[in-house]
Amino acid sequence: MSRLIVISNRVSVPKAAGAAGAQGGLAVALNSALREHRGIWFGWSGQETAEFTGHLDMQRNDDVTTATIDLEPQDIDEYYNGYANRTLWPLFHYRIDLTEYDRNFGEGYERVNERFADSVLPLIEPEDLVWVHDYHLLPLGSILRGKGVKNRMGLFLHTPWPPTRLLASLPFHERLVASMLEYDVIGFQTTEWLESFMHYVQKEMGLKVNLDNSIDYKGRRVVARAFPIGIDYAEFTQAAASDEAGAAYKALKSSVRGRKILIGVDRLDYSKGLGERFEGFARFLSDHPDQAGDAVLLQIAPPSRGDVASYQQIREDLERKTGHINGAHADVNFVPIRYVNRGYPRAQLAGYYRAADIGLVTPLRDGMNLVAKEYVAAQDPEDPGVLILSQFAGAALQLKDALLVNPHSSEHLAETIKRALDMPLEERKRRHSKLLASVREEDVIHWREQFVRALAGKDRNRDAGKEGAAGDLSHDEAA
Ligand SMILES: O=P(O)(O)OC[C@H]1O[C@H](O[C@H]2O[C@H](CO)[C@@H](O)[C@H](O)[C@H]2O)[C@H](O)[C@@H](O)[C@@H]1O
Ligand SMILES: O=c1ccn([C@@H]2O[C@H](COP(=O)(O)OP(=O)(O)O)[C@@H](O)[C@H]2O)c(=O)[nH]1
Secondary structure, eight states: OOOEEEEEEEOOOTTTTTTSOOOOHHHHHHHHHHHHSSEEEEEEEEEEOSSOOOOOEEEEETTEEEEEEEEOHHHIIIIIIIIIIIIIHHHHTTOTTTOOOOHHHHHHHHHHHHHHHHHHGGGOOTTOEEEEESGGGTTHHHHHHHTTOOSOEEEEOOSOOOOHHHHTTSTTHHHHHHHHTTSSEEEESSHHHHHHHHHHHHHTTOOOBOTTSEEEETTEEEEEEEOOOOOOHHHHHHHHTSHHHHHHHHHHHHHHTTOEEEEEEOOSOGGGOHHHHHHHHHHHHHHOHHHHTTEEEEEEOOOOOTTSHHHHHHHHHHHHHHHHHHHHHOBTTBOSEEEEOSOOOHHHHHHHHHHOSEEEEOOSSBSOOHHHHHHHHHSOTTSOOEEEEETTBGGGGTOTTSEEEOTTOHHHHHHHHHHHHTOOHHHHHHHHHHHHHHHHHSOHHHHHHHHHHHHTTTTTTTOTTSTTBGGGSOTTTOO
16 A cells, blocks of 8 residues: 655644644544555644744654644745635635735745645655645645656645636636646545536636546646545544533533524634524524524634634624624523634534534535534434535535525525424434435545545546546536
């Protein structure tokens, strides 16, 4: 088995994982994938240093070797807070109103990608498979090729890929996409994002997409496919069975005194649709005064990317909105929205998920959304809660037995909350067993195996026409 060199913006040391609580889905997924492979996980330490030195901090924990570098403040500003999270993140989540273009961000992004390439280069051996993650590092493969790396290299994008007309608003978009075509494999979460990418390369670059999902570019062949990420089902269900989960379950249940519980768990990010969710819940409270005192929404929202103005803004907006809704609907011994700005370890989350009658996962746009899958995995199959899921989350393409909603419509959200609260046990069980089968089978191990197999070049030509393959598309007409 070839060694894996995994490269992502952030590296999370496994010992700390779970305890920190505020980590996103990427860290959760990669920790578990790396435990299975010999190899190295390389990226930014999350720390800053006065001046960039390129010093590699190597550590081995829990069978995962990590190699991290510190970045200097200008790098963090221009690359992470700048081009990654003020330009690409909003654009990739269809928010061109929030997308900022600044020449310095672009330069910082390229400089940090160069720094990543120079630092990881000595760690790459000839037979290694190189697996790069996410929008922070789109040009890394092309920079490594320029430095002589001949290894098989793949990119997996954890976010959506935007429609061509939106992407065309990004200065130098052609150069960015052309750099991605230096990878051997490009993976997306869903066929929807894959179709948008294929549309771009055909319409903007005039390239032909072959029937086996490949694109021929400058004498090389690149395969693009959908690989929907999953949760570490075995690890998660073990955490869900722990004493910590049991204690969290009991504490939450007893605190609501017999009321129904709705739960949301999201990084504090405008893409997660928290404001719209609160509006939908408020509408439910107004439309159903008879049930209004019987339901509590617990929203866990650890702060994220707090140096970026749009994240400061969403935090302020949500504080105002929560205060307003609670002011209008609270009683002396009852507050309808419990809004908590901190992260929790996953075992504790598992207990909260299980205690909740409804999982409210309503992003306006999301690459996948692992919280939706964790909510399903945490339920009691004999008395499961109901998952309400945004039609715009990548997860909606797999979790079709959830109650799918349009998160922009407070009316639709309110009606769906009512429907979920009134849903008979038999229907809850029927829906849950189908959701559970998908979450259990399409787990993170399946995701990793599928991607690594494609990266190793073992399934070329094999997947045309399968679910998730570009063979699903009409190549000239994909939108
Ligand atoms: O590292 P941060 O800036 O704190 O952000 C956390 C992660 O957020 C994003 O997660 C995405 O990956 C998930 C797993 O594939 C997916 O379920 C979710 O829909 C995505 O939003 C981001 O893409 C990661 O790079 C960040 O680490
Ligand atoms: O307090 C928290 C909030 C979230 N998470 C984890 O962070 C991940 C969020 O992943 P998701 O794909 O839903 O969204 P992302 O944050 O990556 O956009 C999930 O595994 C959550 O269990 C956590 O451990 N503690």
